[in-house]
Amino acid sequence: MKTKAAVVVIGGGVIGTAIAYELTLRGVRDIVLVEKNTLFSGATARCGAGVRQQWGTEMNLRLSIGSVKRYETLAEELDYPHGIEFSQTGYFMPVYTEKQRQQFEKNVSLQRKFGLDVQYLQPEECRSIVPIVSLDGLLGATYYDKDGYLSPFHTTAAYAEAAKRNGVCIEKNTEVLGFTMEKETIRSVKTNRGDISCDCVVNAAGGWSQEIAQMAHVTLPLFSERHQILVTEPIEPLFRPMVMSFTHGFYTQQEPNGAILMGVGDPHEPKGYNMDHSYHFLHTVASLVTSVLPAVGKARVVRQWSGLYNISPDKAPILGLPKEVNNMFLAVGFSGHGFMVAPMVSEMIAQMITNEELSIPEARTQLDLGRYDRGERIVEPSVV
Amino acid sequence: MNLKDDNTIVCRCADVTLGEIKEAIRKGYTTLDEIKRLTRAGMGQCQGKTCRNLLLQIIANELHISPTDVELSRLRPPSVTIPLELLAKEDANEN
Ligand SMILES: Cc1cc2nc3c(=O)[nH]c(=O)nc-3n(C[C@H](O)[C@H](O)[C@H](O)COP(=O)(O)OP(=O)(O)OC[C@H]3O[C@@H](n4cnc5c(N)ncnc54)[C@H](O)[C@@H]3O)c2cc1C
Numbered sequence A: 001m002k003t004k005a006a007v008v009v010i011g012g013g014v015i016g017t018a019i020a021y022e023l024t025l026r027g028v029r030d031i032v033l034v035e036k037n038t039l040f041s042g043a044t045a046r047c048g049a050g051v052r053q054q055w056g057t058e059m060n061l062r063l064s065i066g067s068v069k070r071y072e073t074l075a076e077e078l079d080y081p082h083g084i085e086f087s088q089t090g091y092f093m094p095v096y097t098e099k100q101r102q103q104f105e106k107n108v109s110l111q112r113k114f115g116l117d118v119q120y121l122q123p124e125e126c127r128s129i130v131p132i133v134s135l136d137g138l139l140g141a142t143y144y145d146k147d148g149y150l151s152p153f154h155t156t157a158a159y160a161e162a163a164k165r166n167g168v169c170i171e172k173n174t175e176v177l178g179f180t181m182e183k184e185t186i187r188s189v190k191t192n193r194g195d196i197s198c199d200c201v202v203n204a205a206g207g208w209s210q211e212i213a214q215m216a217h218v219t220l221p222l223f224s225e226r227h228q229i230l231v232t233e234p235i236e237p238l239f240r241p242m243v244m245s246f247t248h249g250f251y252t253q254q255e256p257n258g259a260i261l262m263g264v265g266d267p268h269e270p271k272g273y274n275m276d277h278s279y280h281f282l283h284t285v286a287s288l289v290t291s292v293l294p295a296v297g298k299a300r301v302v303r304q305w306s307g308l309y310n311i312s313p314d315k316a317p318i319l320g321l322p323k324e325v326n327n328m329f330l331a332v333g334f335s336g337h338g339f340m341v342a343p344m345v346s347e348m349i350a351q352m353i354t355n356e357e358l359s360i361p362e363a364r365t366q367l368d369l370g371r372y373d374r375g376e377r378i379v380e381p382s383v384v
Numbered sequence B: 001m002n003l004k005d006d007n008t009i010v011c012r013c014a015d016v017t018l019g020e021i022k023e024a025i026r027k028g029y030t031t032l033d034e035i036k037r038l039t040r041a042g043m044g045q046c047q048g049k050t051c052r053n054l055l056l057q058i059i060a061n062e063l064h065i066s067p068t069d070v071e072l073s074r075l076r077p078p079s080v081t082i083p084l085e086l087l088a089k090e091d092a093n094e095n
Helices: A014-025 A058-077 A098-113 A123-129 A152-165 A206-215 A279-292 A294-298 A339-353 B018-026 B032-039 B052-063 B084-089
Strands: A004-010 A031-034 A091-095 A119-121 A140-144 A169-171 A176-182 A185-191 A194-203 A223-232 A242-245 A250-254 A260-264 A300-311 A318-320 A328-332 B009-011
Touching: A004 A014, A014 A031, A014 A152, A014 A328, A014 A339, A031 A152, A031 A194, A058 A098, A058 A152, A058 A339, A091 A098, A091 A123, A098 A119, A098 A140, A119 A123, A123 A140, A152 A169, A152 A339, A152 B032, A176 A206, A194 A206, A194 A339, A206 A223, A206 A300, A206 A328, A223 A279, A242 A279, A250 A279, A260 A279, A279 A294, A279 A300, A279 B084, A294 B084, A300 B084, A318 A339, A328 A339, B009 B018, B009 B052, B018 B032, B018 B052, B032 B052
Parallel strands: A004 A031, A004 A194, A031 A169, A091 A242, A194 A328
Antiparallel strands: A091 A140, A119 A140, A176 A185, A185 A194, A223 A260, A223 A300, A242 A250, A250 A260, A318 A328
């Protein structure tokens, strides 16, 4: 393993691998990416991989729209012949309360300003998009056909392989244990396989990012929380878009092979690093999803698993430097929707490191860690 | 099973060939988890009950190590498939 690098990227998920690649595009050489397990073994490997642009704030709209644009041609850009399986089959978001209806209508008018042709569907129109949706209590839905999902494994592999071709050293089974600091500067990264001295560090450690920051005496306002998910056996095609209900807290998607993926948050889930799975989850998600999509009831569950959300106070990511350390760039706190913004986030972290203007200039002052000290937040109405 | 012919189907549920597995290993994805995630081998209906040992053997062959030295992946529940409508009805306490 190298003992010296310009940049050490910590974390081999979609965020870390994408940042390593983006840095190579800007001429940075001598990059080492360290991952304590294998590539795509954290949240990236466990996520629903849904990509939606139907957000309710300008910042989230910019992050997700820019990312989708990049995902549309990413496989060619990264020269990844297998492809990243980007399937734009839409997101369908049902409405059940008057308050939700008003909020969704507001969101749609903002989304339209950003050029997204999002539809607000009346109850009787919903079945033309999701034929199996129950009309019980349904007041309408929003639907955007350019939302979708892609393979988190192939996307990460594509970034990692392109980064490697451009000279990045990827070190698996390499766990960061601490830093050697000189005042406010990290001088070297200590790992189980030796030390790497470096000019700067990227913290892209997902659910463990607050632990990494603590090693540099930075306390992040983040916590991690288990989220569970399951997949069924393939059955005949029943619905195309991701169905995401804020009222019930679930999301579900039928993959092209017919298997159905579904997950739901648990309001009583304790903070922590638990990644076990529970029967309680199976029961909860099954009852909620079958109440909205009764026809999926016959699908048989083949596997369940879980991963960590890394949650920030306003459920928006934290990007950039903390005030205590002048060379640890944070790309953390994705709060359950980091996969869909990875292209924009990684591009902007690379721009910060190379002192370029950011693709979204406001991100410097709206997504920095300092926003919480200043009493500012991203107030996103559309988040589960 | 013919472990010489790259067209041999290793995982019948997800229709993955020996050639695809070897290609993943060649690119540096050498653990069962990485190979499963990338090729979908072992992720289908039978959840690897048929191909798991075969995958271990292939990884071991390619890396010239013993199958017992291959990093194992976690077996995930449920061990038999259950319809959602049944799960929706039955609430059981976890313990
Ligand atoms: C069930 C579930 C469903 C989700 N659904 C969606 C979705 O539909 N759409 C969406 O956009 N997002 C979704 N997400 C969120 C998404 O998965 C994450 O936001 C995203 O994958 C974060 O990527 P990452 O690279 O930051 O983190 P990770 O993929 O977790 O990568 C961090 C890596 O850092 C490594 N690491 C940690 N500590 C150390 C150390 N000390 N030394 C070295 N390496 C270390 C870890 O091993 C890990 O591989 C979901 C998440 C879960 C859990």
